[in-house]
Structures are given as C-alpha cells and as structure tokens.
Amino acid sequence: MTTLENTKGVYVASHRPGGILLTLLGRLVAYLPLILWSATNIFLLGWLLLNALKTNQQIFANPWALPKDGPHWENFARAWQVGKFGYFVFNSVYITAVSVTLTVLISAMAAYVLGRFEFRLNRPIYYYLLSGLMVPYQLLLVPLVLQFTAMKLYDTPIGLILVYITMPIPFTVFFLAAFFGSLPTELEEAAALDGCSEFGIFWRIMFPLASPGLITMGVYNALWAFNEYILSLVLIESSQYRTLPLGVAYLNSAMQFTADWSLLFAGLIMLIVATLSFYALMSGRIQSGLTVGALKG
Amino acid sequence: MGRRGRNIVILPFLAPAVILYTVFFIYPALRAFYISLTDWSGYGAAKFVGLKNFAELFRDKDFYGALRHNIYLLIFGGIVTLSLAFLFAVLLWQGRIRGAGFFRTLLFSPSVVAPVAIAVTWTFVFSPRIGLLNGLLRSTGLGNLARPWLGDLKLVLSLLMIVGIWSAVGYYMVLFLAGLQRLPQDLYDAAKVDGAGPVATFFTITLPLMRDVLVTLIGLYTIGSFRTFDLIWIMTGGGPANASETLATYMYRTALGVVRFSSVQRIGYGTAVAVILFLIVFVATILSQRLGGRQEVEY
Numbered sequence: 328m329t330t331l332e333n334t335k336g337v338y339v340a341s342h343r344p345g346g347i348l349l350t351l352l353g354r355l356v357a358y359l360p361l362i363l364w365s366a367t368n369i370f371l372l373g374w375l376l377l378n379a380l381k382t383n384q385q386i387f388a389n390p391w392a393l394p395k396d397g398p399h400w401e402n403f404a405r406a407w408q409v410g411k412f413g414y415f416v417f418n419s420v421y422i423t424a425v426s427v428t429l430t431v432l433i434s435a436m437a438a439y440v441l442g443r444f445e446f447r448l449n450r451p452i453y454y455y456l457l458s459g460l461m462v463p464y465q466l467l468l469v470p471l472v473l474q475f476t477a478m479k480l481y482d483t484p485i486g487l488i489l490v491y492i493t494m495p496i497p498f499t500v501f502f503l504a505a506f507f508g509s510l511p512t513e514l515e516e517a518a519a520l521d522g523c524s525e526f527g528i529f530w531r532i533m534f535p536l537a538s539p540g541l542i543t544m545g546v547y548n549a550l551w552a553f554n555e556y557i558l559s560l561v562l563i564e565s566s567q568y569r570t571l572p573l574g575v576a577y578l579n580s581a582m583q584f585t586a587d588w589s590l591l592f593a594g595l596i597m598l599i600v601a602t603l604s605f606y607a608l609m610s611g612r613i614q615s616g617l618t619v620g621a622l623k624g
Numbered sequence: 625m626g627r628r629g630r631n632i633v634i635l636p637f638l639a640p641a642v643i644l645y646t647v648f649f650i651y652p653a654l655r656a657f658y659i660s661l662t663d664w665s666g667y668g669a670a671k672f673v674g675l676k677n678f679a680e681l682f683r684d685k686d687f688y689g690a691l692r693h694n695i696y697l698l699i700f701g702g703i704v705t706l707s708l709a710f711l712f713a714v715l716l717w718q719g720r721i722r723g724a725g726f727f728r729t730l731l732f733s734p735s736v737v738a739p740v741a742i743a744v745t746w747t748f749v750f751s752p753r754i755g756l757l758n759g760l761l762r763s764t765g766l767g768n769l770a771r772p773w774l775g776d777l778k779l780v781l782s783l784l785m786i787v788g789i790w791s792a793v794g795y796y797m798v799l800f801l802a803g804l805q806r807l808p809q810d811l812y813d814a815a816k817v818d819g820a821g822p823v824a825t826f827f828t829i830t831l832p833l834m835r836d837v838l839v840t841l842i843g844l845y846t847i848g849s850f851r852t853f854d855l856i857w858i859m860t861g862g863g864p865a866n867a868s869e870t871l872a873t874y875m876y877r878t879a880l881g882v883v884r885f886s887s888v889q890r891i892g893y894g895t896a897v898a899v900i901l902f903l904i905v906f907v908a909t910i911l912s913q914r915l916g917g918r919q920e921v922e923y
Contacts, residue, residue, distance in 0.1 A: 357715050364712070365730045367790065371745055374756060378748075390748075390759045437641035440634050452638060459649050461909045463851045465875050465898040469659055469891055470652030472880070493648040496641050525633045554738035556854045561880060572740035576858055579744045588754060591744070598741045606736045610729045617735055618798050621844055 372599065379403070379592035386588050399589070406593035414567050415574035416597060422484055422570060423552045426491035431545050434496050438503030439533055443510075453504065459497035468561050475562060482564040490558055495548045502619065506540035507533065546609070546616040550602060571598045660896040666889050677896035687897065689866055690874040693781055697870065698849045701785045701792075706841060708793045713800035714830070728801070731794035739791070743858035746787045750774050750859075774860050777867045784856055784868055791855070792848070796841055803837035804830070836916050843912020847905050871901045 378386050380398035406412045441453045471490065472481065480486030510533065518528050534541075556572045563569060569577065575598050578591050606613050660677055664670035681687050712731060716724045734742060749756045752772035761770045774780055807830070815825045853872040856862065862869035862877060869877075879894020 357721060360708075361712060361715060361721070361727045361731075364708075364793070365727055368730055368733055371749070375745055375748070386754050389763075390754045390756050391763065433640045433644065436637040440637045444631065444634055446631065446634060452642065455650075456641065456645060459645065459653075461902075461906050462649070462653055463872075463898075463901055463905050465851075465853070465872055466656045466895075466902045467649070467652045468876070468898070469879050469895050470655040471648070474648075474652055474655075489644070489648060493644045496645050496649070500641065519630075525630055529633065529637070550736055554740070556738070556740050557857075557876075572738045575738075575744055576740050579747065579858060588748075592748075595741055595744050599737050599745075602736045602738065603733065606733060610732075613736060614728070614732050614798050618795070618802060621799055621840070 372603075375592060375599070376596055379589065379596045381589060383587060383589050386592075402589045402593040403597075406590050406597070410574075410578065410590050410594055411566060411569075412571075412574060412594050412597060415569050415571045415594075416601075418484065418568060419553055419571040419601075422488055422491065423549055426488045426552050427545055427549045429488075430492045430495045430499060430548055431541055433492065434499035434544070435503050435507075435534065435537065435541060436529070437496075438500045439507045439529055439537075441500065442504035442507035443533075453500075456500050457497050459494075460501070464494070464557055468557070471558075472561055481562065482568065484568055487559055487562055487568075487570075490562065491552045491555070494558070495544075495551065499544045499548065502544055503537065503540055506537055510536050543612070543616045543619060546613055547619065550605075550613070550617065553602060571601070656895050656898060656902075659892055660899045662892040664891045666891055670892065673892070677893050678900075680893070681896055681900065686866055686869065686874060687871075690862075690869045690871050693868065694850060694870045696781060697785055697788065697852075698846060701788050701849060702842065702845045704785075705789045705792050705796060706838070706845060708789070709796035709841075710800050710838075712793065712797045713804055714826070716797070717801060717804045728798065732798050733794065734791045735795040737791075739854035740858060742787065742791050743855045746790075747774070747859050750783060775864050777864060780860055780864065780868045784859060787855060787859070788849075788852065792845075796845070799841055799844075800834075800837065803834055807833050840912055840916035843908055843916060846908040846912070850901060850904055850908070871897055871904075875901060 374390070377393065378390060379402055380400065381392075381394045382399055385392065385394060437456065441449060441456075475481040475486050478486075480489065514532050514536070515528050518532050519525075523531065553570075554572060555570075556576065559570050559573045560576070563573060566574075566577070571594075575591070575594050578594055582588065582591060659670070661672060661674055662670040663673045663676070712727075715721060716728055721727070748754070750773035752758060752770075752775070755773070757773060758770040761767055773783055811829050811833075812825065815829055820828070850870075851872065852870070853876065856868055856870055856873050857876065860868045862873035875894050875897040877894075878897060879889060879891050881889050
C-alpha cells in the first residue's frame with residue numbers, strides 16, 4: 328500500500344522541503360470534491376425535512392428559515408389522512424412485497440432449470456427470456472393499457488402486481504441461472520439417492536443454497552418496484568390504488584392549484600425515508616445488488 | 625446428472641415465467657410494432673396506414689427537437705457524469721482517503737431514492753416562489769438573478785441535465801470502483817519502482833486497463849439516458865414550449881397524454897416514437913456488448 332500516496336502527488340512531494348504544505352494541499356484537493364458532493368446530498372434531505380415540519384406560511388416566508396415555533400409534526404398526520412398517504416404507503420408495501428416474492432420465486436424456478444438441466448430447448452428459452460433486457464418500457468405502455476382494459480385488469484392492484492412480477496423476469500433469470508449453474512452437484516445427488524423427490528430437491532436443497540443470490544435479486548427488485556413510476560402512471564387511475572411515487576407525483580402536479588407544500592414535503596419525506604432507512608440497514612448489499620450484472624466478471 | 629425422471633420438473637418450473645413473460649411482455653412488445661403502423665385516436669377502429677407514421681416522424685420538427693435534446697443530454701450529461709464518477713472512484717480507491725466507506729455510501733444514496741422523489745425535491749430547489757435557489761439569491765443580495773428557473777427556455781434543459789448528473793454520479797462511481805478493484809496491484813508497485821508519477825501511472829496503466837469498463841459504462845449511460853422519463857416528466861413535462869422534450873416524454877404525451885384516449889391523442893404515432901426509442905436502445909445495447917467485451921490491452 329506504499330504506492331497509494333504516490334498517485335496523489337503527495338508521496339513525492341513529502342520528500343522535498345515544503346513537503347508538508349504540499350501534503351496538506353494534496354489532501355484538501357482530494358477531499359474537497361468528495362465533501363462538496365456529499366454535502367449537497369445531506370443538505371437537500373435536511374432542508375426537505377425542515378420544510379416538512381413548517382407551516383405553509385412559514386415555507387412561503389422563507390424556505391431557508393428554521394421552524395420557529397417548533398416542529399409541525401401534524402403535517403405528517405395530515406398527509407396520512409387528508410393526503411391519503413395511508414393508502415399509498417399500504418399499496419406500495421403490499422404491492423412490492425407480493426410482486427417481489429413471486430417474481431423471485433418464479434424466476435428462480437426457471438433459472439434452476441435453465442442453469443442446471445440439459446435439454447434441447449434450453450438455450451432458445453434462455454435467450455427468449457433474456458431478450459426483454461433490451462426493451463424500454465415505453466414500447467409496452469400503449470399495448471399494456473389496451474390489453475389490461477380488455478382483460479379487466481386496468482386500474483387494479485392485481486394488474487400492477489402482474490406487471491411488477493413480469494418486468495423483472497429477464498434480469499432475475501439471467502442472474503439466477505448463472506448462480507444456480509455455479510452450485511455444486513454433490514448435495515443434490517445425495518438427496519436423490521436418499522429418495523428425495525425432484526421437487527423436494529429444489530425446495531429443500533437448491534433453493535436454500537441459492538439464498539445469497541435470491542436475496543440480492545429480492546433487494547434489487549424491491550427497490551425497483553417500490554420506486555417505479557411510469558408503469559403505475561399508465562395502469563392505475565383511481566386515487567385509492569396509487570402507490571407512494573404515484574401519490575407524490577400527483578400531489579406535486581396539484582401544487583399550482585393547492586400550494587399545500589407542507590403536505591407535499593411530508594409525503595415526499597415518507598417516500599425518501601422508506602428506501603433510505605432500508606439502505607442505511609444494508610448499504611453494502613444494496614450497493615452491490617443495484618450494480619450487479621452491469622459489469623462482467 | 626443422469627438421474628431418471630429428473631426432467632419432470634422442467635415443464636412445471638419453466639411454465640410460470642414463460643407464460644407471464646409471453647403474455648405481459650413479448651405479446652405487448654410485438655403488438656406495439658403493429659400499433660405503430662396504424663392511425664388511431666382511441667375511438668372507433670384503428671386504421672392501418674403502413675409506414676406513414678414513420679414517414680411523418682422524419683418531417684416532424686418536435687420529434688427532431690426531442691431527439692436533439694436527447695443527444696445533448698447524452699453527450700454533455702454523459703461526459704460530466706462519467707468523468708466525475710471516475711474521479712470520485714479513483715479518489716476513494718485503494719483506501720487512501722479516510723472515511724472512504726462513508727463517502728461511498730453517501731454518494732451512492734441518490735440511487736436508492738425514487739426518481740419521482742428526486743424530481744420533486746429539485747422542483748422545490750428551482751421553484752420560483754419558495755425555491756431554495758431563489759431564496760439564496762434574494763438573501764445574498766443577488767435577487768435580480770432570481771427567476772422561475774424551470775420556466776426558462778434557455779436554461780431548462782441544462783438544469784435537468786444537472787439533476788440527472790447529481791442523481792447518477794454515485795451509481796457510476798460504484799461501478800468504476802468495482803472495475804478498479806479488479807486491476808492487478810503489482811503493476812502499480814512496478815510503476816512506483818520505475819519512478820512513474822501519479823499522472824503517468826493513471827494514463828499508462830489505469831486508463832488502458834479500464835477501457836472495457838469505460839466502454840460498458842458509456843453503453844449503460846446511453847441506454848439509461850434515452851430511457852429517462854420520470855425526472856423530466858415530473859419537473860417540466862417536456863416544457864416550457866417543448867424546450868425540454870425528449871423522445872420518452874414526446875412518446876408519452878403523443879400516445880397517452882394528460883387526458884387518456886381523448887381525440888387529441890395519436891396512439892399509433894406515439895407508438896412509432898416508442899419503436900424508434902426501442903431501436904436506439906437496441907443498437908446501443910448490441911454495440912456496447914460488442915465493443916466492451918474486447919480485450920485489447922496486454923501486459
């Protein structure tokens with residue numbers, strides 16, 4: 328690790344007179360952009376929270392001022408009831424939970440077969456499932472609205488769940504097929520000798536063995552489904568079926584008429600804090616989970 | 625692997641994924657191509673018009689405007705995002721900075737936040753009346769610079785670009801870091817023994833070795849940039865006066881718009897825009913896979 332300093336120009340400098348000054352300068356140059364960039368993140372979240380705790384009059388008076396007469400927590404209660412955020416949170420949580428569980432299960436079953444079984448249609452089916460990776464959702468919007476209207480799935484949570492199960496299938500299968508393919512065969516063969524059924528081998532042996540991969544995909548798809556906007560925008564119409572992002576977006580577009588900014592900020596904080604607290608609990612797993620598969624190797 | 629009866633799981637295990645994917649993904653995707661060949665407002669029957677929609681697109685000023693905005697966002701947003709991300713990754717690499725993990729976690733955090741939330745937050749920053757930016761300008765005596773930022777025809781696209789950069793840098797930084805951490809450390813030790821300076825080391829070792837990663841990330845950025853919808857739609861809706869329209873928002877407005885299936889909607893035409901968008905993403909995916917997989921640098 329001795330080369331480390333070198334790359335910054337500090338190592339060389341510290342051997343000359345005045346090196347200490349240059350070392351400090353080098354450190355400052357390295358830290359400054361990082362500190363500035365991180366500061367904007369903290370700053371934005373901080374001022375959002377601050378304004379979520381003010382009254383509308385106080386926000387209008389000065390967005391930079393602190394809430395003078397103490398925090399107005401009632402904004403959150405107002406968002407929950409008047410703003411219907413109680414519905415939105417409930418919808419988001421159960422739609423995400425159901426669709427992620429099912430998409431990981433369904434994809435894992437397909438990936439298990441595609442990753443470990445040899446049969447003639449294996450590769451064609453694999454590439455068929457993967458082809459969806461190249462399709463932007465914009466292509467699907469109009470046909471999905473027409474199809475959902477015909478199937479009586481338009482503006483229903485079930486319809487949205489079905490889409491949220493389907494869209495992640497290509498990537499989840501791609502990721503898990505490689506994962507299942509890399510697992511050892513000994514355990515599964517031993518189980519077969521002991522008379523375990525083929526379904527039992529999957530449930531009791533392969534599925535638990537694959538749990539690191541399943542969790543990674545669960546996290547990845549949960550964040551995607553929870554934050555998703557355009558599909559729900561197109562497929563959901565009734566306000567009681569809105570998810571959190573959809574609820575925040577509609578409230579935001581109503582601002583020019585209502586100007587109830589404190590309500591919007593309270594709802595916005597709920598949407599942001601939900602994923603950020605999840606992230607705070609498992610930031611390492613989420614970072615690797617969200618970037619997985621982007622780079623080969 | 626030659627157990628008898630093992631193959632009985634193939635069909636039941638593949639069926640749910642294949643059926644759902646066919647019904648809710650492939651079928652609508654294929655149908656989109658047909659819809660793009662029709663003229664339809666949502667009422668009555670769709671009229672088959674062949675390639676007429678595409679012919680019209682090539683004469684459509686708004687379409688070219690949207691495409692131009694996409695290219696502007698791609699090139700300038702891409703250069704700034706990837707350069708900053710690379711810079712941050714190199715700074716955080718090899719543990720030469722204290723608190724690297726903290727910075728990394730913090731810089732990545734916008735990637736876990738809903739784009740909707742990022743869009744609304746920055747709408748608040750740029751808001752004319754209650755915005756943080758105008759508030760700052762007014763309180764520092766620069767009140768004459770205050771303006772409705774997102775309503776400014778000349779500035780709006782660049783402001784959206786800045787928000788896009790802010791939200792994406794952390795993500796690409798983590799990807800660059802993943803690439804950097806795979807580089808062989810002994811080359812750097814050798815370079816140090818040879819007395820190579822930091823700049824020389826970067827250009828002769830790091831950059832050539834990171835070529836594939838860079839190409840892959842350029843491809844990823846291209847695809848992501850063309851797909852971006854949430855940020856722009858929520859912050860500006862493509863306005864004012866189409867000044868921030870992109871293919872994604874133009875497609876949405878034309879085909880689905882604000883009032884769904886009203887007579888102003890041109891469903892076939894909007895879907896034709898979606899087909900163009902698909903073709904761009906398709907070509908970018910193929911290209912980045914072809915170019916990114918090549919190993920050119922040998923040591």
